[in-house]
Amino acid sequence: MDFLTSVLTITIRAGTSLTIATIGEILTERSGILNLGVEGIMLMGALSAFATVFYTHSIALGFLVAIGIGGLLALLHAFLTTTMRANQVVSGLSITLFGTGFSSFLGQRLGPASNNFRLVGLRAERIAPLAPDWAEKIPILGAFLNQDIMTYAVYLLIPIAWFFLYKTRPGLWLRSVGEDPQTADAMGIDVIKTRYFYTIIGGMLIALGGAHLSLSYTPGWSENITGGRGWIVIALVIFSMWNPARAVWGALLFGGINAVQFRLQASGTSIPASFLNMLPYAGTIIVLVVMTWWEALSKRVGAPAALGTSYMREDK
Amino acid sequence: MNDTVVPKVEMRNISKSFPGVVANDCVDLKLRKGEVLALLGENGAGKSTLMNVLCGLYRPDRGEIYIDGKYAEIHSPRDAQKYGIGMVHQNFKLVDSMNVLENTILGLRDEPFVPDLKRVRSRLVDLASQYHLDVDPSASIWQLSVGEQQRVEILKLLYRNAEILILDEPTAVLTPQESHELNRVVHVMKQEGKSAIFITHKMEEVMEFSDHVMVLRKGRVVDETSTAETTPKELARMMVGREVLFQIEKKPMAPGKVALELSHIEALGDRGLPALKDISFRLHAGEILGIAGVAGNGQRELAEVVTGLRRSSKGKLQIDGKDMTNKSPLEIIRRGVAHIPQDRVSVGAAGDLSVASNLAMKQYRSRPLAAGIFLLQNKILDFARTLIEKFRISTPSPKTQVKFLSGGNIQKTILAREIGAARTLMIAVYPSRGLDVGATETVRRQLVSQRDAGLGVLFFSEDLDELLQISDRVAVLFEGKMMGVFDTNTVNIDHIGMLMAGMDREAGA
Secondary structure (H helix, E strand, O other), X not given: OOHHHHHHHHHHHHHHHHHHHHHHHXXXXXXXXXXXXXXXXXXXXXXXXXXXXXXXXXXXXXHHHHHHHHHHXXXXXXXHHHHOOOOHHHHHHHHHHHHHHHHHHHHOOOOOHHHOOOOEOOOOOOOOOOOOHHHHHOOOHHHHHOOOHHHHHHHHHHHHHHHHHHHOHHHHHHHHHHHOHHHHHHOOOOHHHHHHHHHHHHHHHHHHHHHHHHHHHOOOEOOOOOOOHHHHHHHHHHHOOOOHHHHHHHHHHHHHHHHHHHHHXXXXXXXXXXXXXXXXXXXXXXXXXXXXXXXXHHOOOOOOOOOOOOOOOOOO | OOOOOOOOEEEEEEEEEXXXXXXXXXXXEEEXXXXXXXXXXXXXXXXXXXXXXXXXXXXXXXXXXXXXXXXEOOOOHHHHHHOOEEEEOOOOOOOOOOEHHHHHHOOOOOOOOOOOHHHHHHHHHHHHHHHOOOOOOOOEHHHOOHHHHHHHHHHHHHHOOOOEEEEEOHHHHXXXXXXXHHHHHHHHHHHOOOEEEEEEOOHHHHHHHOOEEEEEEOOEEEEEEEHHHOOHHHHHHHHHOOOOOOOOOOOOXXXXXXXXXXXXXXXXOXXXXXXXXXXXXXXXXXXXXXXEOOOOOOHHHHHHHHHOOOOOOEEEEEXXXXXXXXXXXXXXXXXXXXXXXXXXXXXXXXXXXXHHHHHHOOOOOOOOOEEOOEEOHHHHHHHHHHHHHHOOOOOOOXXXXXXXXXXXXXXXXXXXXHHHHOOOEEEEEOOOOOOOHHHHHHHHHHHHHHHHOOOEEEEEOOOHHHHHHHOOEEEEEEOOEEEEEEEOOOOOHHHHHHHHOOOOHHHHO
């Protein structure tokens, strides 16, 4: 495998969980709900998926449990922010705090007695690349083929999400709810139901992104396995201008810097490891700020106009 | 018309209250097929509330609705749509970032999963030509003028085959010519057997548009009559419950020194496009300069530049002889400049704060309302009570949140606050827009008395009659350019109308 293809392979692998979670958060934010619980939901997704697969040996069940947990946490967020009309930032942050703490706690309780009830350091089935051996030898293209089923799903998810959002009737309704809930309501669209629905769908995708980490990217459970990827997702949503088709570029950017620093570390460079570990985060944030700034200046684009606000019909 | 015919819409015994306010109190309404009913009343009379009940946005506390004589269960806008009810709200229900086609089909359940926008377009174009409602179907809403947006709203209802159209103060944002166009459209719809309810507080429009008129006051029906059998004067009396003076007495102007001078001011709008182009004029103390023009031609930007809320990219701004170009709003307020902004809800007042806090907003920095960094709440309440009485602001208490007041009372609150802060200039942007006769009268009188007290008044209005009545001189804004300044005693109203539409061929005449 040549250098470029191998870096690209890691890039795509690293970008998979980010892309899934970013698309999930885009759908949620398009309905006007800001969910800052991404980090917590990803962690809970990663933990529940790994624990399930460890005990049941069923990867499919692992994904299902992660999706269920993600949906439940998002339901909580939807309930607090739409029905109870709590502040979306506060609610989202609490979910992240809860998810971080609770996943760490469960990681020390759910394991087998032989491992002192800890999940850390255990092995379970993992999802492996789908493509046959010869495929990865093809330069460049091989990097795209030599991926697991989740990545293949992402290849489909990106165009589907884009088409759904911009070309279909429910997509149009979703966008209208996030832009102008008063208008959507007056046009007969159920704002509350829409917000519940897409917050939950978003939470499921976010948890799925977390599950990909513990079942494929860095198989196994370790505390804080996401390493702040949930926050990167929040940034990527902004960078993508709430467009699923653009989510992929941000995810690849983060994944790419990650891949390069891996290679550097592996080659035994004298640059301190912690500095290299920081690079993907710092690099992504710098590029995001510059790109978003430049973009916002040149075009009329921006967040869904009603993002972060609660809605009630007879409110003044 | 024959009363034995089953009415198209009948609302019986509708009551609706909001915290501290009874908006509708046992209201009965009948709309006959093929008829235009005018709903006349002051602000806060409950017209919009009643119509929001009919279109499913508000749930009444009591009362029933019958359509074609049958009991209709309307719990949501979707239910109302099923009964063919469509409403053009005062604040248009259009998603700014979407285009006309997308807005047209928004919320329609019978559109396919992947809407066929070509088919939507062709039907929209047909409707547009049938009703002479010219609009570009692929334009985004934010690119359209207010008049065009209203056409989109009407097209949207026609596309949905609405049989009952509710128009909430539709002419408030239109030029006189556009109002006539609207009247013609309503007429065509009437001939096709559609019915309409028309909310307004302008007598002339009741006479021009409607067959029947129903007058509301303080949430109750005062009277219902055939338009042909009444007069504007009688209607006005029913509406406010007393005789209204339509004329404002004005002393001759006694201009003093220059209070405001703009030289070659240019500024960009929100979208980064030039909004003001080479604006120069002088406003003297003791003078009212009226600014005419259709909304969106630079009025808001001009007011914002003068009050320090928007940077000018070029030119010089002098207030009371001092260079105040691009100074902060606070520095400009300290020069004694008062501002009644266009958007009274989001810029003029803080809705979640109390009436008292809003009234104190320009005086809280110093005694007697504050001692150092501490606010003296009792002094603020006393101060508020005085102003509430003086300006007849109707509010349950000085501690009531401003957002629960009606538009007219919010405006009186702003007016009371700003007049207290005005020493050199008063910038009033559409101060009487959407206000009833009583509140409009208060606003106009106050502006004239500010002028008589020696302030320069910059007065923006879309109502030409009002503008010519109040102002000493009048200027026309069109696409950010000043189309000339005229003495109101000699100017011809048709000429102003032409300039508002950008035609200055007759300028030499």
